[in-house]
Amino acid sequence: MKWQRLVVIGLLVSVLLGGCWNRREPELLALITAVGFDYDAEADRYIIHLAVVNPLATQAGETGGGAPTTEMFWSISGSGFTPFGALRNLEGSTTRELYWAHARVVIIGEGLARRGIEDMLEFIERERQFRLTAFLAVVDGPIARLVSQAYPLEEEPGEALDRQILLTSLNLATIPPVTLRQASVVLSRPGLDLMLPRLEARPSHSGLDAPNPARASGSAVFSGNRMVGWFTEDETRGREVITGQLRRATLELEMEKPATGRIAVELVSAKTTVAARVSGDCVTIDIDIRADGRIQSHAGGMDLEFQGLHSEALERQVGDEVRRLVEKAVNRAKVLEADVFGFGELIYRTQPRTWERIKDEWPERLRELEVNTNVRVTITRTGLVVEPVRAR
Amino acid sequence: MRTEKIANRQLLLIVYMIRSTVIIATLPVLTSADALQDAWVAAIITYAGTVVIINIIAGLGVRYPQQTLVEFAHRLLGKWPGKAVAMLVLWSFLHLVSVDIRIYGEMILSEFLTETPLVFVISTMVLLSAYAAYMGVEVIGRLADLFFPVFVLMVVASLLATTGAWRPENLQPVLARGLGPPLRASVTPIAVSAELMVLAILIPSLTQPREALKTSLVAITLASLTLVLVAAVVVATLGAEAGARSVFPFLRMIRSVGITEFLERVEAFATLAWGLGLFITVSTFMFCGARGIAQVFGVQDYRPLVLPMAVPWVVLSIHSFEDMFQLRTFFQPRIFGPYGLALILVPYGLLWAGHAFQGLLHPEKRKRL
Secondary structure, eight states, X not given: OHHHHHHHHHHHHHHGGGOSSSOOOGGGEEEEEEEXXXXXXXXXXXXXXXXXXXXXXHHHHHHTOSSOSSOSEEEEEEEESSHHHHHHHHGGGOSSEEEOTTOOEEEEEHHHHHHOSHHHHHHHHHOTTOOTTSEEEEEESOHHHHHHSOOTTOSSHHHHHHHHHXXXXXXXXXXXXXXXXXXXXXXXXXXXXXXXXXXXXXXXOSSTTOOOSEEEEEEEEEETTXXXXXXXXXXXXXXXXXXXXXXXXXXXXXXXXTSOSEEEEEEEEEEEEEEEEEETTEEEEEEXXXXXXXXXXXXXXXXXXXXXXXXXXXHHHHHHHHHHHHHHHHHHHHHHTOOTTOHHHHHHHHOHHHHHHHGGGHHHHHHTOEEEEEEEEEEEEBTBOSSOOOOO | OOOOOBOHHHHHHHHHHHHXXXXXXXXXXXXXXXXXXXXXXXXXXXXXXXXXXXXXXXXXXXXXXXSOHHXXXXXXXXXXXXXXXXXXXXXXXXXXXXXXXXXXXXHIIIIIOTTSOHHHHHHHHHHHHHXXXXXXXXXXXXXXXXXXXXXXXXXXXXHHHTGGGOOGGGXXXXXXXOSHHHHHHHHHHHHXXXXXXXXXXXXXXXXXXXXXXXXXXXXXXXXXXHHHHHHHHHHHHHXXXXXXXXXXXXXXXXXXXXXXXXXXXXXXXXXXXXXXHHHHHHHHHHHHHHHXXXXXXXXXXXHHHHHHHHHHHHHHHHHSOSSHHXXXXXXXXXXXXXXXXXXXXXXXXXXXXXXXXXXXXXXXXHHHO
């Protein structure tokens, strides 16, 4: 009885000896780090651009030491009837299986963005390998430039663009960082439109003065799932202030009387409360912004004393600048009929019955929206010096 | 035969895991109807409904603390009707849990091991559980003790991992469309509580069978609290629509967030928790199923029945539905609702009627029990 049991257990355990059902060795995969989707209107095909980490380069770095002999990444593109088809069609011209799970950015060509990004997002959501933590951006210019040129400080485009999007949005607030997950949330909310970072694709060359192929600046504005226009850097900042996503932004001003000179103030935190009032057909939005500022640079003016009146004047001036950004953003959004601030969503969230009544005509309501902005900036810190350098 | 006993604490853990595993993984409060951002309200309604059902099931069980459902059905309804009712309950064990296993198999196949045959995933789980069931209820109880902390830790860790990605606005507006949508969304999860009929077999194995109702109420309260939390967190993280669209919203939620650059891809936690919870569920049901069958057919020991029973279990779980579309349809309130509720209410309606009738016939007998 005992030995019979042992035989049975032995047989059962031996099933596991084969290990996994099939194998997928990491060394044999080609890791995709950046994906670009575009659409060719003439051929009616989806275009896909990939930046793939070159395994030879990483292996050379590990074993040989010293500089790798091959390029750090490889860039390929292909087309297909569906986004997934475009990807699969590529596999005839690669030697390793393409692996999605490490894609860090998804960039979209302007052509596809204007046609609608639903098909692309649908494919990404369905694909099990894909991580929704990747950043999204719209490319102004040929996508190929971003995935086939070397980035001076980075090994490959995925990592480079990921870092660039984060850095720019944190330090300048001139682009809105959006992950795939956030994009799908935004698209599903009524009265809220999507805004993605704009990446300018620039030609590059090799050498010590090679420019970074991408410049992150401004944003692409969507209405529903179609892109309808661009926001400038100022407009994007205005929107980041309204939505309370601004982390840090530098404002440069020419000081008005009584002080003189140029000054750079960094907004370090902005707290925004937005309220909506609907009476009949008239929608009023009240935006209340409280921000903290810090003087980062003050050139040219020698007579600035940060006391009482002067500091108040500066605060008022910075506040006006913030209001200007906000108004710019709102006006541009009205023209594009895209509610990237979520004013409609605010009404939907807080007054669902009112929203039911006005949701169909929201684009028109948006155009006639009355926006009151109230800004209060406090300059609390002046950096490590209070007064500027004085040459005597 | 030695009588095996489990502590009430162990029953609590078992019921918690049975109730938390599949309900959390597939989140029918969000996916089965149009509750959307009110899924957490649906979870609260589910709690209320489940409390009623647990009172129906365990309420009768504690009145016959020394007998399983098969035995007291026999006594209340007579020999053959009693056996028929017992078979109906045993069928629901087999069917509901084989669907659970299938969903787990689907998850493994569509998320991780796309080329592994379904039968392999399912039969591994069933065989493992059959082994635990063969070892007896005490072993299952101890496994529940062992796995429960891991299970809770994994669920909590998964929820905490998403904190940075919450967008509380996703939960608004609250109840904008009235109570209708969350009510509809709570039908399926309430009907799933037909699974709690295992209590009717487990109660005599308890050290304090008379406390069973209280124990299971505590378990249900904890499980419902977990469900409300998970429903709210999934909606806050993924948005109501994306959550409702997904096949496995909980897993999708975890996959869609990265905690830091160094700590990403934590869905292994959730998958492990699901596996452990399902293992406890399946072994409990196999034990109860085998024990019930043994009593219906007058077999002394349930053990020889466990391994043969694994066969229909695997087969049914593979053939319970053809594809994901059928699964989605099956869990719709208008299909699963009546089915699951009938599985509870038909046998228990008869049993309670029998109980009331017996009470009228022999009022003195009742006091003795």
